[in-house]
Amino acid sequence: MRLFKQLLVVFAALGVLAAALMTFSYDVIKIDWIVFMEIQDSFDDQEKPLAVPAQSIPVDGAAYLPGMGEPVNPVPADEASIARGAQLYQIHCAMCHGDNGQGNGTVAAFLVKKKPANLTSEAVQAKSDGSWFLTISYGIWNPSNTLFPEVQFSGQMPPLAENLTIRERWDIVNYLRTLKAAE
Ligand code: HEC
Known part of the structure; x- marks a missing residue:
């Protein structure tokens, strides 16, 4: 009988200890550990998004390097490029800039x-x-915006870099040049 009582006390003590530990493991009492995932950049x-690190090159080629000035058009303005640009223009730009680029879209x-x-014009x-290319990629520049130090977006024209690949943006640029000729 005495042994039974002693065991009971031992098990009760263990039980209380286990319960106390459980409160931590089930976040009843939350300890705010510093997780390295949280404190990294x-x-x-x-x-x-974080600003692009200086001199870094995107995986799909050096579309634009911060601090290196305006990029040079690497895509020849051949028939295929202009035709593709015209299609992409109708999809991504015409609603604002109008079917013929005159700024009168819906x-x-x-x-x-x-x-x-x-x-x-x-x-x-x-x-x-x-x-x-930079206008299409980053929208309209705004000096008070700190997102990208040099290419900035004021909300008047949205950045379209996510919607258009680099090649597609140059195709649109080549198409835009033909708008002048059509005038
Ligand atoms: C949501 C409407 C909207 C869409 C979509 C849009 N733009 Fe614009 N765009 C604007 C506005 C508004 C301005 C004038 C902003 C200003 O003057 O501050 C502008 C200005 C421009 C300029 C003149 C930039 C300059 O330096 O003066 C170019 C070039 C241009 N857009 C090209 C494009 C092309 C190409 C596309 C499609 C890939 C496009 N835009 C899509 C609204 C739009």
């Missing part, structure tokens, strides 16, 4: 702060291929 859901009426640029056509 990374960004959380819905956060803006969405243009809803853009009150800044109207889409007339892409056939002298002012826009005077800009370089590289400048257009």
Whole structure:
């Protein structure tokens, strides 16, 4: 009988100890451990992406290197490129810039702060291929934005880099050049 009582006490003590430990393992009492995943340079859901590291090259080629100035158009403006550019323009740009690039797309009426640029205008056509490429990639520049130190987005024209591959962006650039000729 005495042995039984002693065992009971031992098991009770073990039980209490186990229960106390369980409160930690099941997060009843939460201890905020520092996890290395949390303190490294990374960004959380819905956060803006980190700025591109200086002199780094994207996996699909050096589309644009921060600090290296405007890129040079590597895609010859042949028939295939222009035809592809025209199709992509209708999909990605025409709703704002209009079917013929005159800045009168269906969405243009809803853009009150800044109207889409007339892409056939002298002012826009005077800009370089590289400048257009950056506009398509990063949207319209805004010096007060710190997302990309030099290529910046003010919300007037969205960055379309995610929707268009590098090659596709140059195809559109080649197509835009033909808009001047059509004028
Ligand atoms: C949501 C509407 C919208 C879409 C889509 C859009 N743009 Fe724009 N774009 C604008 C607006 C608005 C401006 C004028 C912004 C300003 O003046 O600040 C602009 C300006 C421009 C400019 C002039 C940039 C400059 O330096 O003056 C070019 C070139 C241009 N867009 C090309 C394109 C191309 C090419 C596409 C498709 C790949 C496209 N845009 C898609 C709204 C749009």
